Amino acid sequence: MPSLQNNGVMKHMERFKKLMRLAEDLDWIEKNPTKRFKLRFEQVDMVYLSKAELQKIKDKKFTRSTHTINRDIFVFCCYTGLPYGDVKELKKKHIQIGVDGNKWIYTRRIKTNTILRIPLLKEAERILDKYQDHPKVHSSDILLPVYSNQKTNQYLREITKVVKIDKELSFHAARHTFATTVTLANGVPIETVSKLLGHTKLSTTQIYARVIDSKISSDIDNLRLKLGN
Structure with a gap:
């Protein structure tokens, strides 16, 4: 242990x-x-992917199917914020039509039992459609062919080497990426992000806002250097 x-x-x-x-x-x-x-x-230190790094992983063509599947499920969580345990238990009954007429994820977090209501973004919906006929999915009630936690993180380490991203990615980095790069950095209010992540306290979500502020500060420092030159 x-x-x-x-x-x-x-x-x-x-x-x-x-x-x-x-x-x-x-x-x-x-x-x-x-x-x-x-x-x-x-x-x-919170590990998450920048917009360019996320795109790099999405665009890569892998020779091993295990890498492709693992990448797709990781990207799915980058666009939904679901942690490993919740995406592994995600079933067809959890996809419902929301108030806006679009597909939503309706479930509860395994860790805290809090209600999750997550509208499906186009990228996440595309991945669900891609695997609807996968043997592991087609013959069961699950939505994605998720590997064990150990294998998932092993494949992620291999993927980061292939795409040459110098970060120690674990599956939880997808949740961090959703909170920072996908939502907050694109102007989604922190209160909404908190609800999407299933946080019971706004203060839990505010750590992501501090990450975004530090990124803004770094970008402005670079801008000052360019303007100075």
Whole structure:
């Protein structure tokens, strides 16, 4: 069993502190032992694809079908924001017609059980259509032939080498890409992005806005250099 990193420990402690507060409120314990314990999360670099990198992966013709399938499912999540577990469990019943007359994903996040309502963008719909006759899909209720989590991340590492993108991609980078490159960078309000991601707190989504701000700052610095020259 892999050892927990600092942020993993802090998430467990966060839940434990909530339980202790509840126990104190209900007079199950006289004193909350976690009251003075401070949660200290370490800032981690968020890996996501830029617009050019996403296009590069989409345009690449792979010789191995496993790479093509894995790339397509990764791109699907770049345009829906679904994490690995949710896309693996995505079934035909989860595609419904929304209020606008277009196809939407209606499901719940496995991790938090929060409701997800995601309008299907053209790129995501194209990938669903592409795999509707795949043997693994055609003979079952699932929508996409998703590999195991271990194989998925292995193929992603191989894909990034083939397309020469110098980033350590995991499947979760698709969710980050959806939040940053696909939605926020194109002017989608952060409140809408938060709903699409299934976040229960807006503060959880605001980390993506900070990433976008840093990108703007970097681009303006480059512009200043060009204007100065």
